[in-house]
Structure formats: structure tokens, C-alpha cells
Amino acid sequence: MIKKVQRVCVIIPAYNESAVIRDVLKNAKKIFSASPYDIAIVLVNDSSKDNTANIALKEKVTVINHIINTGAGGATATGLRYAKNNHFDIAATMDADGQHDPNDVIKGIRQIEKLGSDLLLGSRLIDSSGMSKIKVIGNKGLSVITYVLFGVNSTDSQSGLRLFSRKAIDSLRWHAGGYEFASEMLWKARQLKLTVNEYPIKAIYTEYSKSKGQNNWNAINIVKSMIKHRISETFG
Amino acid sequence: MSRYLLLFLLNLPFILAAILSTVTQYKLKKISSRRLVIQVLIGVVALIGLALAQPIYVWLFNNKLTDTEPLSLFDVVQITAIVIVFYIANRTRIKYLALETKLQELHSEVSIKLSNEVTHKK
Numbered sequence: 001m002i003k004k005v006q007r008v009c010v011i012i013p014a015y016n017e018s019a020v021i022r023d024v025l026k027n028a029k030k031i032f033s034a035s036p037y038d039i040a041i042v043l044v045n046d047s048s049k050d051n052t053a054n055i056a057l058k059e060k061v062t063v064i065n066h067i068i069n070t071g072a073g074g075a076t077a078t079g080l081r082y083a084k085n086n087h088f089d090i091a092a093t094m095d096a097d098g099q100h101d102p103n104d105v106i107k108g109i110r111q112i113e114k115l116g117s118d119l120l121l122g123s124r125l126i127d128s129s130g131m132s133k134i135k136v137i138g139n140k141g142l143s144v145i146t147y148v149l150f151g152v153n154s155t156d157s158q159s160g161l162r163l164f165s166r167k168a169i170d171s172l173r174w175h176a177g178g179y180e181f182a183s184e185m186l187w188k189a190r191q192l193k194l195t196v197n198e199y200p201i202k203a204i205y206t207e208y209s210k211s212k213g214q215n216n217w218n219a220i221n222i223v224k225s226m227i228k229h230r231i232s233e234t235f236g
Numbered sequence: 237m238s239r240y241l242l243l244f245l246l247n248l249p250f251i252l253a254a255i256l257s258t259v260t261q262y263k264l265k266k267i268s269s270r271r272l273v274i275q276v277l278i279g280v281v282a283l284i285g286l287a288l289a290q291p292i293y294v295w296l297f298n299n300k301l302t303d304t305e306p307l308s309l310f311d312v313v314q315i316t317a318i319v320i321v322f323y324i325a326n327r328t329r330i331k332y333l334a335l336e337t338k339l340q341e342l343h344s345e346v347s348i349k350l351s352n353e354v355t356h357k358k
Contacts (some may be wrong), residue, residue: 042346064351067343078344085348175337191268232333234274 011079014096018050025059031102097158110220118194122161122201145193150187180225255279
């Protein structure tokens with residue numbers, strides 16, 4: 001029997017990433033084209049003020065331009081909606097700053113096929129070597145807070161590398177527009193009784209990705225928004 | 237008419253409307269059973285509090301736990317106004333959240349459609 005080739009939509013939410021986006025896309029295209037899957041790259045340009053969209057168009061990937069800036073949560077939701085509209089079998093998200101290795105996406109697709117997960121998280125904290133201590137503490141702290149507020153256990157609740165099954169593409173929706181969407185998504189997945197798993201990934205930290213990434217002060221804003229969403233869901 | 241009875245009757249429609257709205261939302265599968273329980277519980281507690289306002293006040297006064305004046309007509313108006321403001325604020329918040337969600341979805345859909353058109357033209 002001929003095995004059906006999985007159609008995969010790799011969503012890259014991007015905001016002002018012109019400095020690195022060409023290299024990120026070139027590298028991803030090279031690795032994805034050598035894989036046994038039918039992978040389409042979709043860059044969601046979250047109303048960048050720089051040349052991110054034009055560079056991505058030159059790399060011949062699908063570009064969705066947000067009319068207004070909505071944040072990482074909004075851009076990811078648009079990408080997932082695109083995957084739903086175009087009937088992809090699997091969707092994946094990866095960061096635009098180059099911190100994710102496209103090979104980890106391929107590894108994730110294999111894992112999702114093997115485990116039958118609906119939502120698969122690429123965890124940077126199963127093996128956190130190479131990650132600064134302050135980032136480890138910040139991310140572990142957010143995972144603990146996610147557990148306290150939403151009852152969802154995850155080693156890396158803020159990971160940007162995630163894979164979604166067809167069921168998750170169709171059903172998973174969240175409210176948050178900012179980075180707190182990462183925790184809210186896990187909560188919604190639990191409410192929908194979706195199967196959530198994790199697998200280890202290696203984050204690539206460059207000076208650029210360190211400067212673009214979340215710092216621990218941003219975590220305070222994320223926690224504030226998470227508490228707001230939790231209260232709103234309970235009493236709304 | 238007793239001022240306590242007036243307080244109860246004036247507030248009853250708003251609390252019942254809030255409970256009814258919560259049950260309707262649950263039946264339409266727009267909220268979870270957990271949220272239904274919490275919201276109905278809040279409504280029922282408010283209702284019991286209003287219905288038993290007089291005995292509660294008398295008990296507190298007799299046990300020297302309060303030395304405030306008994307309920308005045310101004311208090312009735314003020315408490316009713318607070319309940320109405322809460323009711324309106326909650327309704328407005330629910331509508332605002334629903335509108336925000338629809339706006340997000342519209343923005344996503346329009347962005348995808350416009351991007352598709354640009355791609356096809358090229």
C-alpha cells in the first residue's frame with residue numbers, strides 16, 4: 001500500500017526580522033525539500049515596519065501580511081487558520097529569529113506520526129545545555145505558573161516550536177494575542193481533551209536571537225496577562 | 237412596604253436575568269460546566285444575601301458585630317444601583333470579548349484573502 005505523503009504547513013510568525021529572515025528561510029527550504037514530506041512554509045508578517053515581507057517573498061514562500069500588529073498569538077492563529085483553510089494534515093510553528101533548527105520540525109513530524117499526538121511541544125528544557133541559566137529559570141518559572149493557573153504540566157510551556165494534528169488545526173483556538181497565548185493554547189488543548197506530548201529540541205542561541213527573545217521582565221507581563229485570562233474565563 | 241423587601245424585589249430581576257443568561261450560555265455550549273457552577277453560585281449567594289438581609293443585620297447587631305443604622309431608603313437605592321452597574325459592566329465585558337474574538341478572526345481571514353489575491357496576481 002502506498003503511504004500518503006503528509007502535507008505539512010510550517011508557520012513562521014515574524015515581526016521585524018529582516019536581519020535574519022533570509023538565512024532562516026533558505027536553511028528551512030533546504031532541509032524541508034530533502035525531507036519525505038510535502039512541506040509548505042507560510043510566513044505570517046505581523047505588520048513589520050522593516051523589509052521582512054519582501055525578503056520572504058523573494059525566497060518564494062507564502063507570505064500573509066497582517067494589516068495591523070497583533071502579537072505572536074494573533075500571528076500564530078492566522079497561520080493555523082491558513083492551514084485549516086488549505087486542508088493541511090499537520091501544522092508546525094517555528095520562530096523567525098533562527099533559534100529553531102528545521103531538522104527539529106522534521107523530527108517533530110515523525111514524532112507526531114509515531115505518537116498520534118494532537119499537540120506536540122518541542123521542549124528546550126528536557127536538555128537545557130547551552131541555554132543561559134537566567135533563561136532556564138524564567139522558562140521553568142513560567143511553566144510552573146502555567147501549571148498553577150491552568151493545571152497543565154509541561155517542561156517548556158513557552159516553546160515556539162509546536163506541531164498540530166489535523167484535529168488540533170480544526171479545533172484549537174485561543175484568545176490571547178501576545179506571548180501568553182503559548183500557555184493559553186495548552187489550557188485550551190486540555191479543555192478540548194487533545195493529546196499533548198513533548199519531545200526534546202535544541203535551541204540555537206545567537207547574539208541576535210538573544211536580543212530578540214523574551215527576557216525575564218517580559219515574563220512579568222506574560223504572567224499578568226495569564227492571570228487576567230484565567231479570571232476572565234472563570235467569571236466571564 | 238418593608239425596605240428590605242423593596243431591596244429584594246428591586247434586585248431580583250437583575251440577579252435572575254444574570255442566572256438565566258448563564259444557563260442559556262451553558263445550554264448553547266458557549267461556556268463550560270465549571271463556569272456555569274461558579275456563576276450560578278455567585279447569583280444564588282447574592283440572592284440569599286438579599287433575601288436574608290434583615291435577619292443577618294439583626295443577628296450582627298444583637299451580637300455587637302455591627303453598630304450601623306438600619307437600612308435606609310437611600311441604602312436601598314444605592315445597593316440597587318451597584319447591582320445594576322455590575323450587571324451592565326458584566327454584560328458589556330462579555331460583548332466586548334465576543335467582539336474582540338470576531339475582530340481577530342476577521343483580521344486573520346482578511347489578511348489571508350488579501351495575501352492570496354496578491355500571490356495570484358503575481
